[in-house]
Structure formats: C-alpha cells, structure tokens
Amino acid sequence: DEDRENDELISSTVEAGIKCEFLRHGIDIIDSPGLNENSSLDSLTLGAIDSFLPIIIYVIDSNSGVTVAVQKDLQTIQKTASGAEILYLITKMDVADHLAAEMGREVAEMEAEKADHVFSKLQRLGYISKDATRQSCRKFLCVSCWEVRRFRRKKEMIEKKMKKSKTAESGEKLMSDLVKEMENSKWVRQFEEVKRRILQFAQDQFKNLIVGAGSSLRAVHCQILTMFMDKAHDIKESNQRKKKALYQIKSLEHEIHQQSKSIVERHRGEFLAQANRFFAEKKPLILDEVRSMSYSDSVISEGMSQRDIEKKCIEEIHTLINDRIIATFSDFLRDNVLRTCFTDFDDLKEKVAEYEKDVEQTPAYQVLKKTLLEGYSLSSKAIVRGSVTCFIRNIGSTLRALLKHPDIFLGKAVQHHKWKEHQASQYLKNIDREKLVACLVSSIGEWFDKRHSDFLHSMSYSEVLVEKSYRMTDRERKEIIKLSPIVALLHMNAFAIITRYKFRNHRLDLDNCLGSGAQGRVYTVLSPTGEPVMAAKKIVTNRAGLEEIAAEAYYSSVLEHPNIVRVVGTVLLENAKHNGQWSVELYMELMHCxxxxxxxxxxxxxxxxxxxxxxxxxxxxxxxxxxxxxxxxxxxxxxxxxxxxxxxxxxxxxxxxxxxxxxxxxxxxxxxxxxxxxxxxxxxxxxxxxxxxxxxxxxxxxxxxxxxxxxxxxxxxxxxxxxxxxxxxxxxxxxxxxxxxxxxxxxxxxxxxxxxxxxxxxxxxxxxxxxxxxxx
Known part of the structure; x- marks a missing residue:
C-alpha cells in the first residue's frame, strides 16, 4: 500500500520494443487502480486519457456496481476527453453454485441479472445509448474470475505435491491435465473474447478517429466549395443584372424622350389657345398691375441720363409682363401638357434609384449617382422662361423701335400711370402669339434634346464603369472556376480515406456489370459476407480527368433528396503499371435499371x-x-x-x-x-x-x-x-x-x-x- 504514495514508482515506466510500423511513435499503456488515489497518479492517468487516440477500458466490479466513486471517475474522464468512447469491462460476474442452489435459481440467470443491473445503470446515466441492448452493445463486456482463482489454487497444490513427491512423472501428469483443463475452460474462452473485443474496440476507435477527422475535413471542403459557388453565382448574376438594368434604363429614357417630344408637338393648338386666353383674360389685369407698379431701387442711379432711366423703366414693365406669361404657361404645362412627362420621369428616377441600390456596394458605382438623371429636374417655369427669353430675342428689333416712339414722355413722365400703361399696351400688342408658341414648343424640344444628350453621355460613362467592373469581377470568377476542381479533388481524397474504413472489405463484383456509359461501367458492390449492397461506377482516367470526377463525387455526395441518387463512398487508386492513370469507384445506392x-x-x-x-x-x-x-x-x-x-x-x-x-x-x-x-x-x-x-x-x-x-x-x-x-x-x-x-x-x-x-x-x-x- 505504501508504494501507492511513492511518486517515483508511480511515474516509472517499462519499455518494450515491438516490431510494428504502426507503433513507430510508441504507445502508452497505463493500468491505474482508478482516480482519486493521489494527485501524481491522477495526473498520469488523465494525461494519457487526453491523448491523440485514447483507448479507455474502465473496469467495474459487478458486486459493487456503478458506485458514486465510479460515476465521479466517468464524469472526470468525459470532461477530460470530450466525446471519447469507453469500453466498460464488468468483472467478478461469478455466482457460486451453492449460493444459486440455496436461492433456488440458475447460475446463468443470476449472472445475467448482475450484468443487466450494471448495464441499465450506465444506460440511465447516459453512458450507453438508450437504443442499445446488452447483447448488441460493443462497448460493454462481462467476465468472471472465479475459475482463475480455482486454477491458481490447484496449480499451487500440484507444485507442493511435486516438491514432496519423489516421482516427477506423476506431478507432470497432474500439471499436464491441469493445463488441458484450463485450455478448455470457460475462463480461457472468456480471455480470448476479451482480447477480441478490446482489439475490436481499439479498431473502432481508430476508425472513428479517421472517419471523424475525414468528415471534418470534408465539411471544410464543402464550405469552401459552397462559398466558391455562391460567390461565382453572385458575380455572374450581378454583372448580368447591372448590364440588364443599364439597358432597361437607357431604353426607358429613350422611350420617354420620344414620347415627351411627341406630347409637346401634339399640343401646339392648346398652347396657342392658352396664349389667346391669356391675352383676352389677363391683359386688363396686367395693365392695372402695371399702372400701380413701383420701380425697383436699381432703376435710377447717379449719372444716368434721362434716356437710360426711361429705358430701365420700360425693361421693368416688360419683365413684369414676362413673369405673368411665365407663370401662366408654367401652370398650364404642369397641370396639362407635361403632366404625363412628369409621371414618366418620376418612374425613370425610381428605376435609377433601384439601380443605384444594387450597385451601391461597389465604390466605383457611387459615381453613377452624380451622372444618371442629373439634369432631369423637370421645371416648367424654367422651360417657359427660356422660351420667353428666346421670343424676346426674336422681337428685339421691334422693342428697340418702341423705345424711339415720339409719344414717350420725358422726366417724371415715367412715373405716370398712363405712360406705364402705354408701354405695357405696346409691348403686349407687339407680341406675336404664334411666334411665342413656336418659341415655347421649340424651347421645350431643345430642353428635352439637351437632357437626352446629357443622359446618353452619362450613360456611356456608366457603361464603361460596368464593363470595367465586369472584367474585374469576371477575372475573380475565373479564378474560382480554376480553384474549385482542386478543392473538389481534396474533398474526394478525404472521402476516399473515410470510405476505406467505413466500407472495409467491400468489393466490386466484376462479373456483374449493371450498365455502362461514356465515363465507365457500373458494377454491384458486395459486402464482406458476399451480399449485393450497393452499386459502383468505375472510371479509369488520367490526372486531369480526376478533377471532373471529383466535382461529380462532391455534388453527388452532399446533395440529399428523395429523387437524387447519392454517392456514399469513393475509392481512389493509382495504377502502378500505367503511370498517371487512376481508377475511381463511386459507391452509390443500388437501383434496378x-x-x-x-x-x-x-x-x-x-x-x-x-x-x-x-x-x-x-x-x-x-x-x-x-x-x-x-x-x-x-x-x-x-x-x-x-x-x-x-x-x-x-x-x-x-x-x-x-x-x-x-x-x-x-x-x-x-x-x-x-x-x-x-x-x-x-x-x-x-x-x-x-x-x-x-x-x-x-x-x-x-x-x-x-x-x-x-x-x-x-x-x-x-x-x-x-x-x-x-x-x-x-x-x-x-x-x-x-x-x-x-x-x-x-x-x-x-x-x-x-x-x-x-x-x-x-x-x-x-x-x-x-x-x-x-x-x-
């Protein structure tokens, strides 16, 4: 007992050399009496448990069962090595014959009851799956020890007799009989079963490690390939959407431009009628307004001649009349002729706004907000003012002649209402209504043409930006297209390693070809027992062809749908005889035809x-x-x-x-x-x-x-x-x-x-x- 407290003894090791390539980096075997003995032993044991591939066998005394100490040990193990499997070895399952006889029960029945008690307790605590049974569970094993003790005692007795006996032959015969009895005993059969189950458990652990690591690696590959696919799709869709959007905006603007000009042309008669109404209805009001008007402070300045003062006053009267014409026609355009144009241009602006939202994420396209539709702030007042200005230029010579009229008063006459009225009447009289309408229609048309020209200029710049962006992003898409097969090939290699362990000893039935195609032939796959369980497409290809097959293996293994055949494994073999040639087998569901x-x-x-x-x-x-x-x-x-x-x-x-x-x-x-x-x-x-x-x-x-x-x-x-x-x-x-x-x-x-x-x-x-x- 005192040795349990000796740190030197606890940490000492026995090294054994085994000629095994797999064990070239060594393996630690630790037989611990359990946890909570002392800190040194606990540290050594838990360090081994938290290793690359721990094979944990936990021994439980069936007579004591799953005690609080056992539960504490199992909790510590799970906390140290999360997800690690444990083989539960249940010992001391023996039930003495006399005890069973006393209780009137069968030995086997009582041993099974002891096993069930431990198994159900582990199941209730969650250490064994609720779906498992004692017979099917590969990590639960019961062994007895009574025969071992019996054989030991018997052997000791024979050895004592041999020492006392003078004839060695009788002792040797007794020992030989004992060995034969042991070889045929239940204990030896149990010992072989324990070895087989521990080996099987270790193989399962190794397989789970490889399959788990391979599955994790495949998951990473799948994430990368999904990201590649989404990115490439987004690039292609975005480029096509931008081009389509620009084309739609350009087409819509052209249609609106033509439609707006045609609307104005169709309303020439209404423009003239509006002009006639203006002169018939507004003239008396305008003359009244002119008679009572006051000149602005800027009319007269120091050093001005009387003639210049009169000229400035006349210009102010003309400006007032022009403003009234502008106001009248602005309302008319807004409420009648150009109402449709306003609506159309609002629709166009919404289209451009939608387009800007789509391209906003790309800095280069911020420029579009300053170019597209920059000039389409439709103002009827600005259009009419331009038209009236154009008209005034056309009748400028007539107005200049008015300034030389002999009836013009000098001096303070400019303040007289009759003088003002006379100037206004002459101005209104000299306005040619048809020319005013012609100027108005022409001015609106010119405004539309200028906006259309500016828009096309902005659009051409935008199209250059889109094309540059397309070339830049398409280069990224082409890089993705190049990289995807390489990642798919990595995925297939990881998948092949998983398949090697998951479907160990499965083989193709080369005598049973289910069909053939351009890529290769389809065969039945036989289980280790010879049952047909799957189909496999076998393809022979070169290194370049592997990438295409890898893409197929990837998609067909990750896609899950009732109407899609799913690949569940791949076998990848390099042909030793033909350099650069590969054989690929894609395992899939077995279908009829x-x-x-x-x-x-x-x-x-x-x-x-x-x-x-x-x-x-x-x-x-x-x-x-x-x-x-x-x-x-x-x-x-x-x-x-x-x-x-x-x-x-x-x-x-x-x-x-x-x-x-x-x-x-x-x-x-x-x-x-x-x-x-x-x-x-x-x-x-x-x-x-x-x-x-x-x-x-x-x-x-x-x-x-x-x-x-x-x-x-x-x-x-x-x-x-x-x-x-x-x-x-x-x-x-x-x-x-x-x-x-x-x-x-x-x-x-x-x-x-x-x-x-x-x-x-x-x-x-x-x-x-x-x-x-x-x-x-």
Missing amino acids: DALTLMEQQRLSLAKRLWLGLQISKALEFLHSSQLIHRDVKLANLLVNSEATVAKLSDFGLLKGQGLVGHTLVGTPIYLSPELVRRENYGVSTDIFSLGIALWYLVEGSGQHHPDYVTNLKTVEEVLAATSERGCRPNRLPEASDQLWQLMVRCWDETPAKRPTAGQVSASLEAIIKALEAGQ
Whole structure:
C-alpha cells in the first residue's frame, strides 16, 4: 500500500520494443487502480486519457456496481476527453453454485441479472445509448474470475505435491491435465473474447478517429466549395443584372424622350389657345398691375441720363409682363401638357434609384449617382422662361423701335400711370402669339434634346464603369472556376480515406456489370459476407480527368433528396503499371435499371411514364433551388428500383453551379437546348428544355423511336444544327393531350425566359397524372 504514495514508482515506466510500423511513435499503456488515489497518479492517468487516440477500458466490479466513486471517475474522464468512447469491462460476474442452489435459481440467470443491473445503470446515466441492448452493445463486456482463482489454487497444490513427491512423472501428469483443463475452460474462452473485443474496440476507435477527422475535413471542403459557388453565382448574376438594368434604363429614357417630344408637338393648338386666353383674360389685369407698379431701387442711379432711366423703366414693365406669361404657361404645362412627362420621369428616377441600390456596394458605382438623371429636374417655369427669353430675342428689333416712339414722355413722365400703361399696351400688342408658341414648343424640344444628350453621355460613362467592373469581377470568377476542381479533388481524397474504413472489405463484383456509359461501367458492390449492397461506377482516367470526377463525387455526395441518387463512398487508386492513370469507384445506392431500359422491358401506362417525368422535375426543382444545373437530363440518367416505385436522377458528371458554367458544349445532342448549342449564356432553363425532350420520349413509351426530324439526320452536327439553327422540335404524338402537349412545347421554347420552372412543370404533371388516373 505504501508504494501507492511513492511518486517515483508511480511515474516509472517499462519499455518494450515491438516490431510494428504502426507503433513507430510508441504507445502508452497505463493500468491505474482508478482516480482519486493521489494527485501524481491522477495526473498520469488523465494525461494519457487526453491523448491523440485514447483507448479507455474502465473496469467495474459487478458486486459493487456503478458506485458514486465510479460515476465521479466517468464524469472526470468525459470532461477530460470530450466525446471519447469507453469500453466498460464488468468483472467478478461469478455466482457460486451453492449460493444459486440455496436461492433456488440458475447460475446463468443470476449472472445475467448482475450484468443487466450494471448495464441499465450506465444506460440511465447516459453512458450507453438508450437504443442499445446488452447483447448488441460493443462497448460493454462481462467476465468472471472465479475459475482463475480455482486454477491458481490447484496449480499451487500440484507444485507442493511435486516438491514432496519423489516421482516427477506423476506431478507432470497432474500439471499436464491441469493445463488441458484450463485450455478448455470457460475462463480461457472468456480471455480470448476479451482480447477480441478490446482489439475490436481499439479498431473502432481508430476508425472513428479517421472517419471523424475525414468528415471534418470534408465539411471544410464543402464550405469552401459552397462559398466558391455562391460567390461565382453572385458575380455572374450581378454583372448580368447591372448590364440588364443599364439597358432597361437607357431604353426607358429613350422611350420617354420620344414620347415627351411627341406630347409637346401634339399640343401646339392648346398652347396657342392658352396664349389667346391669356391675352383676352389677363391683359386688363396686367395693365392695372402695371399702372400701380413701383420701380425697383436699381432703376435710377447717379449719372444716368434721362434716356437710360426711361429705358430701365420700360425693361421693368416688360419683365413684369414676362413673369405673368411665365407663370401662366408654367401652370398650364404642369397641370396639362407635361403632366404625363412628369409621371414618366418620376418612374425613370425610381428605376435609377433601384439601380443605384444594387450597385451601391461597389465604390466605383457611387459615381453613377452624380451622372444618371442629373439634369432631369423637370421645371416648367424654367422651360417657359427660356422660351420667353428666346421670343424676346426674336422681337428685339421691334422693342428697340418702341423705345424711339415720339409719344414717350420725358422726366417724371415715367412715373405716370398712363405712360406705364402705354408701354405695357405696346409691348403686349407687339407680341406675336404664334411666334411665342413656336418659341415655347421649340424651347421645350431643345430642353428635352439637351437632357437626352446629357443622359446618353452619362450613360456611356456608366457603361464603361460596368464593363470595367465586369472584367474585374469576371477575372475573380475565373479564378474560382480554376480553384474549385482542386478543392473538389481534396474533398474526394478525404472521402476516399473515410470510405476505406467505413466500407472495409467491400468489393466490386466484376462479373456483374449493371450498365455502362461514356465515363465507365457500373458494377454491384458486395459486402464482406458476399451480399449485393450497393452499386459502383468505375472510371479509369488520367490526372486531369480526376478533377471532373471529383466535382461529380462532391455534388453527388452532399446533395440529399428523395429523387437524387447519392454517392456514399469513393475509392481512389493509382495504377502502378500505367503511370498517371487512376481508377475511381463511386459507391452509390443500388437501383434496378434506368427509365429507358424499364420502358423497353415493360409496357407502362402513360400515367406511370409521366410519373417518371415528375420525379425528374422534382429532382430539378431541388437542384435549381441550389443554383445548380444538371446539364445532362435524359431518361438514361433516371434510375428506378425493381418495383418501379422509386425513381432517382443520377450522373452528376456535368453538374455545375450557375456561376461556374462557361460556354463549353456538353450533354447528349438530342436533349441540348439551342442556347447551349450556340454557346451563349445559359441558366437552369437549359435543363427544362431537356426535360421537355424527355417527356416526349416518355409519351412515345417504347424507348425505340426518335422524333421525326432526328430520324432522318445522320450526324451529331446535323442534330445540333436542327435544334439551334432551324428550330426543329419533336412532332406531336397521339397520346399527348392538349394540356400535356402545351406543357412540352413550353419546355422547349426557343426563348429560355418563356420556359416554365421545374416547380411549374411538377405542378402541371401532377394535375395531368391525376386526370389520367381518374379517367382510368
């Protein structure tokens, strides 16, 4: 007991050399009597527990059970190594035969009861899952020790007899019999079971460590790839949105400009009528106002001649009359002729404001707020003032002649109301109303043209900014496109390590090929017991091709949907014989066949065939909501189970995020949309076009025939040209109802924006299927 307090003994070690590559960095084995013995022992034990890969075996005496001390130990272990698993080794399970006999019970029954008591207590405390049973739990093991003590006592007795006995042979025979008895005993069998279970537990811990680390690494890769995809999508969408917004603003401004000029031209007659009304109704009032008017202080200044004073007074009278003309026509323009223009320009300003919100986050676009619509502060008073000024310039010679009129009074006459009235009357009399209207219309037109010209100048500057931003952000998008496959390859490597441990001893059944395609062949995957449990697509490729497969492995492993085939593991092997060549196996759910093969094997009803199309649309609905484009939608990529009750879209070799797609021509020719063939910008609607073609094949039903225009074409190039250049589409089939045919036609519409969404296709197909089933 005193040795337990000796720090030197506690911290001492025994080193053993084992020829094992795995153990080149060593392994610490600590057998501790438990925690709370003393601080040195606790420190040593907890230090080992908090290590890279702790294999923790906790021994519990079944006679004492899960005591408070045991619970305290387990809490300390969990706190030290969070998430670490523990193998619970329950000892002293023996029940003496005489004790069982006294109680009238079976030994095995009483031992099972002791085990259940400890197990249920650990379960209640949360150390063992509530769903586990004592028989299935891999971290709970019971052992007995009574036979060991019996064998020890028996061995000691034989050794004593051998010392006393003069004949060694009899002692050796007794010892040999004892060894045989031990080898066949329950204790030895239990000892082998303990070794097996500890080994299994250690393997599980190692597997969990690798799988856990690999899963964490995969999660990081997934976050990076998701961030890349979102960023690329945002860049592409933002650039397209900015260009589209500028085009819409430019088109709207041009339309408003033309419309405003035409409105003014159409109202020439109303302008003249307003002028006539003004002179008929306002003249007496204006003359009264002129008679009583007072000149401003600036009219007379020191050193002015009488002639200059008269000239200044006349100018003030003319200014008053001009102001009244301006006020009248300003109200008229605001309340009548230009009311529509005001509304249109307000709409235009709202469009520009929306655009500014979108680009506000980019500093370069702050300039747009100072350029777009800068001059569109529509002021009817300013327009009329310019028109009157223009008119005055046109009749300037007449006004100058008025200043020389012989009836003009000199001296104080300028203050006389009759003199003022005379000047006002002459001015009003000399105003040519038609010329005034012509000047007004011309001035408004010139104002519109000037604003339009200024706007186009500002817009050209804005377009340059957008183009520069596009080139700058598109370079970033191209960098993302370059980096994404590299990260996807890292993801596949981590996935392959996880697969190696998760599906250890699984193998491909190379004698059972389920199908083949452009990439490779699909085989059955057998479990360690030889049962078919999965399918695997085996692809042989070079290093460059690995990146494309890595993208497929990534998308198809992270996407979870009832109508999508999910990859659950990857095996990555470098071919030792062929340098630079790799073999990739993608483990996935085991399905029966593809939809095309199913139609060739069975005569399905139209409702059942359209149900297959519905499963495709539901899968696309999910993909498109995640900004993903499948790019190879066809019946050969729709897999079904043997009962044809489950259908899932497969083959994500061409799947890409919307922001990552370029202008590469990919896919199956007959299913390709025109914009993809022409290598234009395309989005998720390209999958809808393919879905429309797939629906035609489903309506056709046999899987043996093609649309009429395809039957007569000999090459892939001809098929592509027929779709993209000549606008050829499948012929209508007798089984297609009006509703179904209209849906198909909408799916393969030439204009991507006019095609329905995947969700709309799903809703239409559900209604059509429901009607077909009701009719049956």
